[in-house]
Amino acid sequence: MPTDGIRPLVAGNWKMNGLRRSVDTIEALKSHAQEGVLERIDMLVCPPATLVALAVKTMDTVPIHIGGQTCHPAENGAHTGDIAPEMLLDVGASYVLTGHSERRTDHGETDEVVHAQTLGAWRAGLCAIVCVGETKDEREAGNEVSVVAGQIAGSVPDGATAENTVVAYEPVWAIGTGLTPTVDDIAAMHDAIRAELTNRFGDEGAKMRILYGGSVKPGNAADVLAPNNVDGALVGGASLSASDFMGIADAVAGMMKAEG
């Protein structure tokens, strides 16, 4: 349940999926979104880098945001294959994910790297969605809260505000597996993250959006997003289908409506 006074965000991470024809999905999102959902929530799509410019062009009449999935900390330079935050901004992106667990695993991105990427994102004027989450072993050992608190301490730089930063809690074992934590576990983790953020960033931390990610589907969205301090979702697989993604967005928008 989104925190009082916080505008929820439903974000889709397409990961390494999508060709130019995937713009059909964006067209479908666009027409559905025109029916009013954006009055209550923000929406974001993070396609692969090759599609960011095309996605921005396709969304031009509808304020669904477009973002990148990662960025290099630097503005430019000899970094073959990397993409600077300024390049994402240049083609119309407004957000970028940093520290997704797949980047941490596949590319060895440490908290230190994620911290530098986040600073780069801010320098360019992008909002960073800093991703954190424990592995199955860490949860089984009962260390999930300390692991996530450590990732936040290491990955989120001083100077984070509700405007320039979103935190996404994605338990690694829930990503792409169909498994989700219990509602009580989600509630406990999001309360702990809120406490960390408020402790460190005061009022800004109290207003920062905290998303849940990991096997969110239209059928479970209302349940997994029900606890306090869950201010939206970061959706992987289900964001590849316009109808599934809109189903999740509608569920979140419905909560706002129910709240009045």
Ligand SMILES: O=C(CO)COP(=O)(O)O
């Ligand atoms: O990693 C995720 C979003 O960043 C979650 O992926 P799934 O929704 O496919 O579990």
